[in-house]
Amino acid sequence: MLQPLKIIIADDHPLFRQALVNTLTTQFDQPMLFEAETVTALDEILTQHQDADLLLLDLNIPNAHGFNTLVNIRNSYPHIGIVVISGQEDKVTVGKAMSFGAAGFIPKSSPVEQMVKAINAVMAGRQWTPPGCEDLSAVTLDSMSSKIASLSPRQHKILMMFADGLLNKQIAYELGLSEATIKAHASAIFLKLGVHTRTQAVIAMSQLYLDKTPLTAAVEEV
The missing domain is CATH 3.40.50.2300 (Response regulator)
Structure with missing residues (x-):
């Protein structure tokens, strides 16, 4: 059945x-x-x-x-x-x-x-796009969007929590991890994106936003 x-x-x-x-x-x-x-x-x-x-x-x-x-x-x-x-x-x-x-x-x-x-x-396993959008070959991702898409699920989740302004200890609590682990993930995220701070990472993440809504600055932590 x-x-x-x-x-x-x-x-x-x-x-x-x-x-x-x-x-x-x-x-x-x-x-x-x-x-x-x-x-x-x-x-x-x-x-x-x-x-x-x-x-x-x-x-x-x-x-x-x-x-x-x-x-x-x-x-x-x-x-x-x-x-x-x-x-x-x-x-x-x-x-x-x-x-x-x-x-x-x-x-x-x-x-x-x-x-x-x-x-x-x-x-049925096929893709679907609306009429008029059958050929999307001209639409390409910029370099930063591709880097963000390459993050692991855990790294991307943490990046989104950075964007929501959560502190390391808050993220650690939400995900059931240690603060040291969150810091290690943050370092890996920064390396993949080629940035040095939370704010730079969140600004990079805005490449995936639908509009240019002003960003709330991420709280910087070591």
């Missing part, structure tokens, strides 16, 4: 989440649906349901830091198909999402039929 699809919906707009729930419930055979409106809630769901088949991810959920959550989840859960669902649907955004590991990209303006077609394509 086939197991029902296990799908996670990560979006901070309740009405849009409900619309997706209604669509998935009517178009698929009794799917198991889980909803998250923040990155923290998404992390909890992923930890509990690592066998999820699909993640529908809005790049703008709180604390997502643009493409950074996509990169982190892609590296941490390579078996889960990720479909980005976004209100930003320009070719550069689509191209970067696909380069960072998304299996599909669905504009929020898409009709229901197109969303269902996209999800079916991804579940």
